[in-house]
Amino acid sequence: MPIVRTVGGEREAGMGSFWKRIFGRGQDDADDRKGLSGGDYVRVSELMQFNRNLVEALKHEHVGVELYTRYLLEANDEEGREMYRKLIEEERRHLRMVEGEIAEHKRKGYWS
Numbered sequence: 001m002p003i004v005r006t007v008g009g010e011r012e013a014g015m016g017s018f019w020k021r022i023f024g025r026g027q028d029d030a031d032d033r034k035g036l037s038g039g040d041y042v043r044v045s046e047l048m049q050f051n052r053n054l055v056e057a058l059k060h061e062h063v064g065v066e067l068y069t070r071y072l073l074e075a076n077d078e079e080g081r082e083m084y085r086k087l088i089e090e091e092r093r094h095l096r097m098v099e100g101e102i103a104e105h106k107r108k109g110y111w112s
């Protein structure tokens with residue numbers, strides 16, 4: 001039996017099994033899904049959208065680093081190069097933030 005805990009007023013079952021409860025593995029899991037509420041499905045839908053957003057954000061941050069790196073190499077003056085270095089640093093910080101969020105979702109079992 002999964003460990004059930006309450007987070008934000010919603011029931012969650014040992015997070016790895018959260019996805020199993022929603023999607024199941026076949027006929028044998030039908031009983032496990034009987035207790036699901038509309039709120040469970042909304043929550044899963046929101047989590048999946050958030051995960052897709054994170055993947056998209058990760059791509060954009062990589063593109064930002066690549067773009068500013070190219071501009072840095074093309075810059076003709078030190079003032080411009082310094083600005084691009086700062087922008088690259090900022091994009092890398094964003095990358096770490098997004099990667100951290102993805103890692104957290106994976107740790108919680110919210111990633112599929």
Ligand SMILES: [Fe+2]
Nearest residue numbers: 061064091094
């Ligand atoms: Fe960014």
